[in-house]
Amino acid sequence: xxxxxxxxxxxxxxxxxxxxxxxxxxxxxxxxxxxxxxxxxxxxxxxxxxxxxxxxxxxxxxxxxxxxxxxxxxxxxxxxxxxxxxxxxxxxxxxxxxxxxxxxxxxxxxxxxxxxxxxxxxxxxxxxxxxxxxxxxxxxxxxxxxxxxxxxxxxxxxxxxxxxxxxxxxxxxxxxxxxxxxxxxxxxxxxxxxxxxxxxxxxxxxxxxxxxxxxxxxxxxxxxxxxxxxxxxxxxxxxxxxxxxxxxxxxxxxxxxxxxxxxxxxxxxxxxxxxxxxxxxxxxxxxxxxxxxxxxxxxxxxxxxxxxxxxxxxxxxxxxxxxxxxxxxxxxxxxxxxxxxxxxxxxxxxxxxxxxxxxxxxxxxxxxxxxxxxxxxxxxxxxxxxxxxxxxxxxxxxxxxxxxxxxxxxxxxxx
Amino acid sequence: xxxxxxxxxxxxxxxxxxxxxxxxxxxxxxxxxxxxxxxxxxxxxxxxxxxxxxxxxxxxxxxxxxxxxxxxxxxxxxxxxxxxxxxxxxxxxxxxxxxxxxxxxxxxxxxxxxxxxxxxxxxxxxxxxxxxxxxxxxxxxxxxxxxxxxxxxxxxxxxxxxxxxxxxxxxxxxxxxxxxxxxxxxxxxxxxxxxxxxxxxxxxxxxxxxxxxxxxxxxxxxxxxxxxxxxxxxxxxxxxxxxxxxxxxxxxxxxxxxxxxxxxxxxxxxxxxxxxxxxxxxxxxxxxxxxxxxxxxxx
Numbered sequence: 001x002x003x004x005x006x007x008x009x010x011x012x013x014x015x016x017x018x019x020x021x022x023x024x025x026x027x028x029x030x031x032x033x034x035x036x037x038x039x040x041x042x043x044x045x046x047x048x049x050x051x052x053x054x055x056x057x058x059x060x061x062x063x064x065x066x067x068x069x070x071x072x073x074x075x076x077x078x079x080x081x082x083x084x085x086x087x088x089x090x091x092x093x094x095x096x097x098x099x100x101x102x103x104x105x106x107x108x109x110x111x112x113x114x115x116x117x118x119x120x121x122x123x124x125x126x127x128x129x130x131x132x133x134x135x136x137x138x139x140x141x142x143x144x145x146x147x148x149x150x151x152x153x154x155x156x157x158x159x160x161x162x163x164x165x166x167x168x169x170x171x172x173x174x175x176x177x178x179x180x181x182x183x184x185x186x187x188x189x190x191x192x193x194x195x196x197x198x199x200x201x202x203x204x205x206x207x208x209x210x211x212x213x214x215x216x217x218x219x220x221x222x223x224x225x226x227x228x229x230x231x232x233x234x235x236x237x238x239x240x241x242x243x244x245x246x247x248x249x250x251x252x253x254x255x256x257x258x259x260x261x262x263x264x265x266x267x268x269x270x271x272x273x274x275x276x277x278x279x280x281x282x283x284x285x286x287x288x289x290x291x292x293x294x295x296x297x298x299x300x301x302x303x304x305x306x307x308x309x310x311x312x313x314x315x316x317x318x319x320x321x322x323x324x325x326x327x328x329x330x331x332x333x334x335x336x337x338x339x340x341x342x343x344x345x346x347x348x349x350x351x352x353x354x355x356x357x358x359x360x361x362x363x364x365x366x367x368x369x370x371x372x373x374x375x376x377x378x379x380x381x382x383x384x385x386x387x388x389x390x391x392x393x394x395x396x397x398x399x400x401x402x403x404x405x406x407x408x409x410x411x412x413x414x415x
Numbered sequence: 416x417x418x419x420x421x422x423x424x425x426x427x428x429x430x431x432x433x434x435x436x437x438x439x440x441x442x443x444x445x446x447x448x449x450x451x452x453x454x455x456x457x458x459x460x461x462x463x464x465x466x467x468x469x470x471x472x473x474x475x476x477x478x479x480x481x482x483x484x485x486x487x488x489x490x491x492x493x494x495x496x497x498x499x500x501x502x503x504x505x506x507x508x509x510x511x512x513x514x515x516x517x518x519x520x521x522x523x524x525x526x527x528x529x530x531x532x533x534x535x536x537x538x539x540x541x542x543x544x545x546x547x548x549x550x551x552x553x554x555x556x557x558x559x560x561x562x563x564x565x566x567x568x569x570x571x572x573x574x575x576x577x578x579x580x581x582x583x584x585x586x587x588x589x590x591x592x593x594x595x596x597x598x599x600x601x602x603x604x605x606x607x608x609x610x611x612x613x614x615x616x617x618x619x620x621x622x623x624x625x626x627x628x629x630x631x632x633x634x635x636x637x638x639x640x641x642x643x644x645x646x647x648x649x650x651x652x653x654x655x656x657x658x659x660x661x662x663x664x665x666x667x668x669x670x671x672x673x674x675x676x677x678x679x680x681x682x683x684x685x686x687x688x689x690x691x692x693x694x695x696x697x698x699x700x701x702x703x704x705x706x707x708x709x710x711x712x713x714x
Contacts, residue, residue, distance in 0.1 A: 115518060117603040117633040120525045152522040193517050195603075222491060223517035257490070258434075260514075278601060279575020279630060283657045283702055290701070295660075302577065303514065304435065331581030332563060334541050335439065335554035365557045390562075393703045394581055 001219045004056045006098045007232060008215030011192055012199070015184045019212050021046060022100035024056070025081065039081060039099075040074040046101040053080045054098045058235070059090035060216070067094070070102065103211055108201035110134045110145070111178070112216075113156070113185050115195060121149040122189065124156060124182060128169045130201030144168065156186035177210050178202075192230065193223030249299070249316045252309050259305025259336070261313040269294025271405050272323045274314060274345065276330030276362070277302045280394065284329055287398030293405060296320050304336045307344035314348035324412070325405030326358045328374075329397045332390055333364025342370035346377045353381055357404035361397035363390035384408075416621035417545035417595040418570070418612070419508055419536070424550050425481045427472070427506075428453040429489050429497045431463045436488035439512075439542075439554045440464055446560055447549035451479045454497075472500050486552045487511040487537070494538060495520040502531045511537030511606065512553050521604040528606060535606025541576030541598030547621065555579060555598065567592015569709065570616040572609060573628035574601040574635070575657070582628050582655070582705065589706030591713065594622040601630050609639040617649040624651045624712055626705055629687055631658035636687035640694040648695045651712040655699040656691075659684045 003011070006024040013019050023042045043051060055067035062068060067089050071077035077099070087094050108130035116123040127145040129137050138145040148164040150156050161179035170178055185197045196218035203213050219232075234242060234250065242250065249264030271288060273295045275281035281300035288295050297320065301313055318326055328345060330336075342362070349358075360374055371387050378385035384404075388397060426443070430436045431453025441464045443450050450466050452475040459470035469475040476482055485501040487494060487509060494516045501509050502524075509528070516524075516538040528535045536543060542553015547566035555576075556564050563584045569591050573579040576598040583596050594616070599607045609627055616622045629636040636656060643652065688698045697708045 115522060115604060118608075118635065118638045120522055120604045120608075122522065151526050152519060153526050190519065193519055195518055220518050222515040223519070226492060226517070277575065277577030279573065279578035279628065279657055280581065282575075282630065282660070283578065285660045286657060287701070289660045331577040332557075332584055334557045334576060334580055335435065365559070390584065393585070395702055 001221055001224070001232060001235065002058045003215070003217040003219065003232065004058065004096070005054060005215055006056055006096070008217035009098075009212065011188050011217060011230075012185075012212050012215055015188045015191065017181055017184045017188070017199075017212050018209065019215075020100040020103055022098050024096055024098050025085070026096040039078050042099055043071075043074045043077050046099065050102045051077060052100050052102050053077065053084060054100065055084050055087075055089050055094045056096040056098055057089050057092040057094060059092060062090060065090050103203060103213060104206035105203045105213075106206055107204045108213075109178075109203070109210075110200050111182060111185065111202050112196065112198035112200070113182070113189055114198070116149055119149050122152055122156070122186070124148045124150065124161060124164055126161070126164050126168050126178070126182070130203070134200060155190065156183055158183055174204070174210075181210055181212075188217070192217075193220040193226060194218060195220050245297075245316050245320065249313060252312045256306075256309065259301065259303035259309060261301040261305045261309035263298075263300050264313070264316055265298040266320070267295055267297055269296045270322055270324040270409070271401060272296050272317045272320060272326040273299060274317045274326060274328045275300060276333065276336060276341070280329070280331040283395065284327065284398055287395040288327065288402060291399045291402040293325075293398070293402035296323055301341070302336055305341065307340050307347070310341045310344035311348045314345045315352070318348065318352050318354060323354070323356050324409045325356050325401045326354060327397060327401040328358065329361040329394060331363070331394055333362070336364060337366045338362050338364045338370030339366030339373065342373050346373050349377060349383070350381065354383065356384070357401070357408050358383060358385040359388075359397050359401040359404065360385065361388040361392050361394055416619050417547055418615040418619050418622075419534070419543050419595060419597070420484060420545050420550045420552060421548045422550065424449065424484045424548075424552075425479065426450045426484045426486055426552055427475055427479070427482045428466070428486045429501070430493075431455055431466065431468055431488070432458050432461065433488060435554070437463050439488070440466060442554065442558060443551060446551050446556075448551055451482060472504055476504055483507055484552060485509045486542075487513060489513060491515045491517070495524055498524045498535070499527060502527050502533055505531060505533065507533055509533060509535045509537075509606070510540055510543055510552050511535065511600075512540055512542065513537070514539045514600075516602070518602075518604055521602060521606075525604060525606055534611070536597055536612075537600050537606055539576070539598075539600030539602050539605070540607075541579050543595065543597040544593070545595045546593050553598075555596065563587055564596065565592040566594075568594060568621060568623035568713070570594045570619070570622040570625045571596035571628075572612050572625065573598050574630045575628055576600070578628045578657070581702070582626060585703050585705050586626060586709060589709050591709055594619060601632075603633055608635045610635070610642045613639060613642070613652070614646075622650065624653065624709060626709070627652060627654045629654060629656040629684075631656075631684050631687075632682050634682065637690045640690040640696065643696065644694045652691075652696045653699060653705055653708045653712070654688075654691050654696050655702050655705055656684045656687045657702075
C-alpha cells in the first residue's frame, strides 16, 4: 500500500525524522473555506511569509504537472488551495493538499531504504544529488548513487550509513546527521513493515539542519494485520481509486482466510477472466492477449477457497457490462478443489444466466464432479459453454474464447 | 537421486492440525512420504492421520531424531517463529507453504538460514516432489499425483505453484519424466531462488535438463542468466516467463525511485527472456513450446 506524502510524513515524524511544519486539508473540509479564516490562521502559523501547497496524489513528478505551488499571502493561499483541491492531477483527483512552511533549501540529497530482492537484503541508497531527476542521474553517474546492503537481523547500523555517505561525498558533521536520519528511516521500515521508505529530497536548510521535504512510503500489505494502530483507507496500487467492482471483490477475502478470491483488477476489455492461480492467471492473460483478445479484468482465485467466496467473485467478474465472453480456466490444481469452487461458480452463473459464450478448462482434485456440474448447468440453462479438462492445453482455452467472443461480438452488431 | 528430498527424508509438519495441513499430510502419507511427526503448540499428544503431534520441535526431535525435513504450514505471522525454531535445531531443509509472509520476516528468515547453513524453499511454495523416490512434501500434485509426476530426467523449478504441475504435465505429454519438481513461490524475497537451486540440478546425475517457470518482477531470472554466463550452462535449461501482457498494460503510476535505482531496469518479462536467451537458455514463447524444446535437447 502506497502512502500519501502527508501520511508518510506522519510516520517519519513519529520516528523523530525532522519534517517541515504543515497542515493537511481534505476536500470535505473545503466546503467552508471561502468564509473560513482557517487558511489565514494556517498562513500565519507557518511563518506568515511564504508557504508551499502540495497536491496529495500518489504519482511522482507532480511538481512538473503543477501539483506544487507557492503562496505569499492568505489570499493567494486560498486561491491556490481552491484551484488545487478537487482538480485532476496525473490521473488522480486531488482530495487533499498539504500546506507547509517554505524551507530555506541549501542543497537537495536523496536517501532511501528498500529491499534488494536478489540479495534478499534491505538496501540503503544515498546520493548528494536529490530531486526529481535522481533516476536519470543514477543511470548516468552510478558511482554517485551509493548502495549498501545490510543484514535484516542486525538492522541498519550508523557505520554503514557513514561509510555510504562518505562514499557519496558527505563530509564532517553531516556524516553523523545523515546516519542519524537513515537509522530512523530503518526504524520506520521495521516499525511499520514498510517495503520502501524514500526521502527525496532530503534537504539541508540554511541553518545546516537536515529536513525530509518529501516522503514516499510503501507498506507491506502482507503485514497490515500487525499494525491495527495505523489504519490507512484502501487505495489502488496504481493510484487510481478502487472501482465499485474492485471494492466489492476486496471485501470477499475480509475476515475469511481460507483461500484467496478477492483479487480483482478492472480492465477495459470484453473477455471476463475467471482464472485460478497466480501463475495460471497471468499465463492466461498473456495467451488471451497473444490471440488478439482483450481481458475485461484480471483476477486469480486459489488456495482452495470455499464455494461462497468463488460465488461472490463470479458475480463480480461475470456481471461486468459489455462482456462478449467468459474464460473460466486454470492449470491442473494441486489443492484447490475443482468441484467445490465450480459449485460456487455454477450457482452464480445460474443467477446471471449469461448469453455470451463461456469456455472452461480445468483439472485437479474433484475435477470429474466439477466439470460434470458445469456440463449439467450448460444443458439445463441452454448456455453457450464449452467444457474441457486436462486433455486441452491450458493456453488453448484462451484461443477458443477469443474466437468465440469475436463471433459473439459480430452477431451482437448484426442484431 | 533427485534433489532436496529422497528416500531418507523424514518429515515433520509444523501446524499439522490445521485444515489444509492435515489434508496435505494425508496426501503425503498416501503418496509414500514418511511424515513422522507434527508440531502444533498446545495440541501435543493428539494424532493427525496417525502422525503424533508435539508441542515443540525439541520434543518431536527427542522422539524422532531422524527428522531432516520440516514443512511449515502455520499462519503467515507465525512463520518466522516456526522457521527460526527449525533453524535453531539445524534442520537441513525447510519448505514453507504459507503465503503472505511479511517481507521483513522473509528477509530475516533468509539471513538466519544462511548463518545456520540450512536450505529453504518458500514462502508460498506448493511443495517439492521426487517421483523416483516417491516422496513429496506439500500439496504439489494433489491427490492424483501419478497422472502428472512420473520418474524421469527433467528438473522443474517454478515461481508459480499451479504452473509447477501444469509445466510438469507438458513435460509428461512430451514423453519425459521428472527428477524433482518444486514451486519456489513468487514472493519478492524467498529462501530458494533459481540461482540457489539450479546448481543442485547441475550436480544431480538423474537430471538431464532443467525447466524453469518465471514471472514478472524481481531479478531472479536475470540473476540466473548471470550465473550460467559466469559458471557455465552445465545442462540445458528451458525457460518460460509469464506476464508479458504486463508490458502492454498502461504503466502503473511511478512511486518513488528506489525500485528503479536498485533494480536497474530488471523485472520485465521481455528483459528477462532476452537476458536468459543471451546466456544460452532456451526460452519458450508459449508455455506448451516447452515440450518441443525438450525434444530438441533430449532427443
